[in-house]
Amino acid sequence: MTNVFRTLRDDEIEIVMNAPAMVAMLVAGADDDVDKDEIAEAIHYATTAKHRYDMLGEYFEDVANKFEDIFKNYISDLPTDLDTRQHTITSYLRQLNSILPKVDPEVAKQVHQFLLDIAKVVAEASGGVFGIKKVSKAEAQWLSLDMIDKPADYEMM
Template sequence: MTSVFRTLRDDEIEIVLNAPAMVAMLIAGADDDVDKDEIAEAIHYATTAKHRYDKLGEYFQDVADKFEDIFKNYIEDLPDHLDTRQHAITSYLRQLNGILPKVQPEVASQLHQFLLDIAKVVAEASGGIFGVKKISKAEAKYLPLDMIEKPADYEMR
């Protein structure tokens, strides 16, 4: 794992590594139908977006190496009931609020932006009629990732 996360414990690093897959599942499963296009887009974005987030360094290699396995394992392990599953994912992602303040603000900001971006990519991956209204209301509800505090919110503490 890249040195930008050296201040984190192993369990916190695991949460940071799992976060993109969890965000993808949150959005893809929001309408209770995880589409293969959503999965494919999430994997593609998570493994190719490195050039957009210069502060995250080797993080993307670790994410790329593990994303698909993490995604598939969590899909099998998460509850089947929509509300219970969404609540479990939201609670998991909320743990980032205690982790991100431990890393450099630029790193936290880029990680937060990456998670927002992957959420949007997944939401736009399928649905809609002829590309119109591709993001469902259920997906739109989670797109801002309100459960994760914006880095600017805790920099002021």
């Protein structure tokens, strides 16, 4: 694992590693229907995004190598009831609020931005005319990832 997370415990690193898959599941499952296009887009974005975030190259390599397995495991392990599943994922992602302040603020910003970006990519993966750029109401309510504090909110701590 990259040195940018050297201040974190192993269990905290695992949460940061799993967060992209959890965000993808949160958004993809918001309408209670995770379709193959959403899964494919989430996996594709996670495996190709490293060029967009300069401080996180090794993180993206690790995420890319594990993303599909993590995502598929969560699909089968999470509750099937929509409200319970969304609550479980939200609670999981809230853990980042005590983890990201422990890393360099720029790293925290890039991780947060990546999570926002993957949420948007997944939301735009299906629906609309010919499946192009249509975000459902159910998915839209999760796009801002309000359960995760913005890094600027805790930089002054």
